[in-house]
Amino acid sequence: MGSKKNDLFGSMRFLLPEQRTSYLDHLQDLRLTPQPILEEDEIQVLNQNILESIHFDQAITVxxxxxxxxxxxxxEEAWGWVQKIDTVNQRIKLANDEELHWISMNKLLSVRSI
Known part of the structure; x- marks a missing residue:
């Protein structure tokens, strides 16, 4: 049996749905972060891994x-193969067995080979 500190909703006798929704929205807002800024060398590593994925058909995690x-x-995170690089809109097409993502190049944080 958990303590009352860990079980906020279970310890209350009555809770309005609006209060619960507000609390859950607050918890979701705590997870939000500002966009990180990458250094020039990190951007070069991203570009190199993307090019390797498209040329050698290598799976990556983005x-x-x-x-x-x-x-x-x-x-967000997904794995797959880079199928296309859209230079006009500056985005990549990442596809795997289940999903397809168009990801903006200026939103990328990391690209790792699997």
Whole structure:
């Protein structure tokens, strides 16, 4: 049996749905972060890994920042193969067996080979 500190909703006798929603929204807002700024050498490593993925058909794991609330957002992650680089819109097409993502190049945080 958990303590009352860890079980906020279970220790209350009555809780309005609006209060619960507000609390859950607050917890979601705590996870939001501003967009990280990458150094020039980090950007070069990203570009190198993307080019290797497209030329050698190598699977990669990509992490990118996605804006959700103003200047704050969350970090998302997906794996796959780079199928296309759109230089006009500055984005990449990442596809795997289940999903397809168009990811903006200026939102990328990391690209790792699997």
């Amino acid at each position: 992490r990118w920042w996605k804006e959700t609330k103003g200047a704050l957002g969350v970090v």
